[in-house]
Amino acid sequence: MSTSGSSAGPRKLRVATTSLAGCFGCHMSFLDIDEYLFDLLDRIEFDRSPLTDLKHCGPCDVGLIEGGVCNAENVHVLREFRKNCKTLVAVGACAINGGLPAQRNHLELGACLQEVYAFRDGLSGSGIPNDPELPLLIDQVHPIHEIVRVDYFLPGCPPSGAAFRAFLTDLIAGRTPRLDYPAIRYD
């Protein structure tokens, strides 16, 4: 019987994931790879991620970022990922372009906050929250490549499970990820 076990196989890639100004839809779609997740776990292990609930990121091979950057905390998290991940991937429309949250970019932030905290029924007069625990909003929502260097972009809203699978299979095999046309066609 041959020797088996993880020590004989290639080193597992360490992967971290997070959602910034996103809806976790990309993470949900990631889980749509279903049983392939078991195959994947032979080749990768998770660092900081909603799947592990680790609060900080250690040295990693790959970081998957969902969502754009809308507040100071997003900046800190994104920088932590960039510092620790050899390969950083912008996942989904919001990370790549700002997406839905960036629809506030054509409005002045002050007017946005006033509309909610000063004029909305039931909230009027409560004042704009100013607890230091709350991340402070940036005046505009930015795609992540405007804050840090990004290595790859995985488009889609969300990218399909198949797209995640193809992308990660390429990364693990050492191939430059390449999505076939059907995987990036959305109509």
Add this chain to the structure above:
Amino acid sequence: MDVEASVREVVGRQGRDATRLLQILIALQDRLDWLPPAAITAVAAELGLPRARVEGVAGFYSLLHGTPAGRYRIRFSDNITDRMQGSEALRKRLCHLLWTECGKTSEDGLVSIGTTSCTGMGDQGPALLVNGRAVTRLDAARIERIAELVRGGVPLDDWPAEFFRVEEGIRRRGPLLGTPFEPGSALRAAIARGRTGWGEEMARSGLRGRGGAGFATATKWQACRDAPGADKVVVCNADEGEPGTFKDRVLLAHEAERVFEGMTLAAWATGARTGFVYLRGEYRFVLDALQAVLARRRAVGLLGMGILGEAGFDFDIEIHLGAGAYVCGEETALLESLEGRRGTPRIRPPFPVTHGYLGRPTVVNNVETLALATWIALEGGAAFAATGTPRSTGTKLLSVSGDCARPGVYEFPFGVTVAEVLEECGALDTLAVQVGGASGVTLAGHEFGRRIAFEDVPSAGAFMVFDGRRDPFEIAHAFVEFFAHESCGFCTPCRIGTTLLKNDLDKLARGVGGKVDLANIEWINRLLRNASHCGLGSSAPNPVEDGLAKFRPAWERRLRSLEFEPAFDLDAALGPARRMTGRSDPGAHLDREESSQ
């Protein structure tokens, strides 16, 4: 005047012809100062076109105004050579004197001041256009005087004539510019050879198109002649928009007989009966003189029916104006514009020689190419081919501008070295030469031994000189701004790519770039070059690639970091939220901890 009445009159004068839509809009703006929505609606109704089609055309051309513009519409030429001559300070001064801002119309509707791409006055800049008329050699005194004239509401016809004087600007004459020309002489020689014989003479000359691409003229004419279809067309491309080029201006102003005779020679070779000159709007100052030359030629039988008594040789020429769109210098975009549409380049093939103006076989030639045909008709193809190099026959007009003692137009045989041109124009301490305009090539000192020829450094005619005082990064930056402004918007790679490129260069110019941005720029360059619909997008990376290859330290010294830096100040971006919440805790700031340590 009543808008509808103006529209009816202008449309009537243009024969209610939808292919003349651009000419109609230009004439309307002359009367109304801008194109109000009611005028667009009325034009659409008069011509039976969808309103969106009319508005689409009106919105395409930068010299047409879809929002209220001043009674005086002042546009400073914004080529890098104008900037080097101080145009930006002069523009700010005029804005200050007239209490307005660049890009806006003054509140009393008197004046609007803005910029426009190179107006073709590189040898006598800085220059501007006022209501489409060129004013040259701007200086502080001239700007003060213009401010007075505008404030006083003085009509342009009463402005000092010297403001509008465009000097001849010829510095070196060769066989084309230096030989007196008798109208009709070249045509007589070509008619004597017969249509076929004349075509063979052209083939012997080896003449290649002077607009930049260098296609064999005789082959183009032959292809048009052989194409099926009776109503063939000859078009003279006088949309000289390549920044730093003004040699066609000189030909049109001083050798118009040769240009029109060259068109007629092309008609003789191809059998065309219709001719168009597509004259860039910036060169409107030659329009009246050109019309006079056309009238004279008709009067003496050099245009019209039975030219020079030759039965069946019928040809006439009409002049169409452009309205500020660089892309219309591309021949298929030019044809679209000539048909009264937006200047969007067509997909080739089919080529214009078989499917050109209104689908008819069409020859489109550069002004200089056509003028040279007169030399070939008079002296013969072999004599022409004896000048220049074996693969680039004849002479080339160079528009020399920038840092040199004697800017102007120089006629050199092809094969002249860059160093020889620099010597003759009195350029000292030359750092770089931009040959062929924004889409051309940037040459560094070690390349000044190279030759102007299709086989070495091809050129549509621009020769911009930059000396040691100039920053090579700023040269590329100016050209990238130009391409982003002039992209026609039809294809995504060019529309988005030129702006991405501009954003990246803007970031470097602000001193907040990182080394990663240089890699990003190279990636965008590849995308533009490989994916663009036409030559505008695919040549937009040229000044950037040359700059990064030959003057890289000038780029690198602008970097803030060797990694990546955001293009904006993150802490300042938290400012509005800090103000709204009244917070000043450490969590309400970014990048403070690093800088305080």
